[in-house]
Structure formats: structure tokens, C-alpha cells
Amino acid sequence: MSPRQQLRADARRNADRIVAAAGALIAERGADASLEEIARRAGVGSATLHRHFPARQALLEAVFKDRVEALCAKAGDLLAAADPGEALLAWLRAVGAHAVANRGLGASLMRGGGDPALGGTCHDLITGAGEKLLVRARAAGAVRPGITIVQLLKLVSAISLATEHDPDGPAEAERLLGIAIDGVRPR
């Protein structure tokens, strides 16, 4: 689905419909929503869904693309912040908040490394954006050495995943994130 210009108009319209339906259903029921039902809601056959998005991950990437881009933009903004360490932590909190708010985003962010062949775009984008923040924070001595951006994002995603089925998910995620993130600072 990278070269969207090459798609025929109806095909592109269907792809958009599928992404919209997927977004709605994933918000309702989580990242493991039924692909059949997504197709049903989008008003297309299941074969069409599978041709457009050969793997579930590809669909998730499309659904969350704009949110990931927003997070990347925020990372860019924070590069100009006064305190490099606080900038990184603030960004991680923002990533966590987004992951909690958008069910399934956290899982999507992590699985980038899993299937290197297809997609991985979300994971790559967010990793690239965060890396710059981490490098700057590290240079300022605001994070302890040896920590990678992939580790930090894994931590954030894991927390959002763990609190996904909680009655009081967002608040609990915030608290857990607070604990975990404090370990990032040098002793």
C-alpha cells in the first residue's frame, strides 16, 4: 500500500474505508478484532481486505500511521526543549498516553522487529524519532548509559499492553510509567 497513487480510484476508496472501519472496531474491541467483521463494516468482501493488507500488522500500521506521525512530530518539537532529559521523559509519557488511548497501538509499536520483511514502518518511525531525543539526553548526562531507545519504547508499550484490560487503565498506566521512567535517570 506504499504507492497509493498507483491504485485505481475504487481500490483506494475501499482501502480507506477498510482503514476507517478497522480504526473504529479496534478502538471498540482491541487490536485482535476480527478481520472478517472489519471487512463487513467496511462493506467489502474479506478477500478485498486481505489483498490490500496481506497481514494484520499491515492494517494496524495503516490505522495508526497518523498517530505515530504525530508522536514523531512531537519528538521533533521536543528536540528544542531546554532540558534534554525532561524532554525525553515527557515524550515517553506522551507515547504511553497515546498507546493507552488507542487500543492496540502499543502492540503495534513493538512488533516492528518481529517481521522485518513487511511493514515495520511504525516501529521504525518512532524508533528513529526517539533516538534523537535519547542521544541528546545521553549527551547531557540525563539518562544512565547503556539504555537504548528500543528498550525504552518496549517498556512503554509493555505497560500500555498490561493495563489495556484494566478497569482503570489510563490512570494505572500513568502510575506504572512513573515508576518505570524513574529508573531511566542516572543514580
Next chain:
Amino acid sequence: MSPRQQLRADARRNADRIVAAAGALIAERGADASLEEIARRAGVGSATLHRHFPARQALLEAVFKDRVEALCAKAGDLLAAADPGEALLAWLRAVGAHAVANRGLGASLMRGGGDPALGGTCHDLITGAGEKLLVRARAAGAVRPGITIVQLLKLVSAISLATEHDPDGPAEAERLLGIAIDGVRPR
């Protein structure tokens, strides 16, 4: 399967076989292994599996029961350790190590709160054992206030879950745990 005495001899034998087969298959393929195949391996019909373990969670509880009990015993031992704070952290690390070594244990530990009606035993056992360690550590001023044992276990489980599909899972889990656990100490 709580009142095992009330089961007929053959029923109990089948239940044990199912738990053994489940343990093997879960170790191979993770906690979402097919129940049909577990039944097949155990040499019983799928109906038998479902009657003994009405929900997947119930089966997981049975599979991991001994490991959870070992962790609870370890918690008991650590209650006598000199440094209450270090005792708690050491135990959390042990829980993490077990969760990583036994695929699916982490997920099982977390889901206790999800379905209050059935099971929850693993979750309750481990929570109870950890609570004592936490209370002692808190009294010694070794952990910052406001942290609950459920939060700590959620953190540990989340990390083990997140690293489950990693090429270098155990080592990475150890590192992430190190980061997260440092946030437990008071500032």
C-alpha cells in the same frame, strides 16, 4: 479442579494428563497454544478438556500452580533477609526470571483481576506473598510510598510479556527489569 479428591480416579488421571500436555505445548508455542492440540496430545477428547478446565485461564492456573507456589515459598524465605528493600527487589527479579522462563506465566499472573469469578488463584497467591515483602520494605523506607504489589507485579509481567517474542528475550527482560525496578526505590 479445586476438590481433586472428589474426582473419580480416571477423571483425575485425565486431568493430570491434560495439565502435563498443556505444560509441554505451552512451553513450545506459548500461552495461546491450541486447546484442541493439547487434548490430542493428552489422548483425550476436546470435550473432556473443556469440562475439566472451563476456561483457558483455569488450565493455565493448573499448569503454573507449582511454579507459583515455589515463588511464594521464596517470598517467605526472603521475609527473613537482612535488607527488606533488597529482599523485595530480589524477589521481583525472581518472579521476572520465572515469567520469562515459563512462557505464558506472566500473562497468567496478570489476568487474575480480569475474571474475578473463576480462578484468580495464581494471581491471589503471588499477590499475597509479595504483599508481605512490600509491607516490610515500605516500613524500612526502602520503597517510595503509594506503590502497590499489584503494580509491581504488573510491571514485571508486562516486561516478560513484551520480551517473549524477542530473539534475546531473557537477557533483554533482565535489563528492562533493572531499569524499571530502580524506579521503585525512593528518590
Next chain:
DNA sequence: TTGCCAAGTGGGGTGGTCCTCCATATCGTA
């Protein structure tokens, strides 16, 4: 020891999932 019946079993059915083929319908162009 024998006979009986509650307890236990598993094949087969239901309804769901993901994914693939291929005959058909549609778009965009010449």
C-alpha cells in the same frame, strides 16, 4: 462377587476465525 447408576467420556456438530481461488464486475483509456 455381582449389578447398578452416577460420573465421566469423546465423536460430531455449531458457529466463528483467517486466508485463497477464480468467475465476474468495474474503472479509465484509446
Next chain:
DNA sequence: TACGATATGGAGGACCACCCCACTTGGCAA
């Protein structure tokens, strides 16, 4: 308008969790 490349979706295969019910079996009472 006519045509061919492109896109579609229903039908179907393989798998899954879970349930029903005709049958078997263990263990107790006589």
C-alpha cells in the same frame, strides 16, 4: 463506445473454541 487491465467478493478449505448427548466405566451396595 469498446476494450483490457484492475479490482472485487462469494464460496470454500483449514483451523479454532466450545457444546450436546449417546455411550462407557469406576466404585459402591448388596
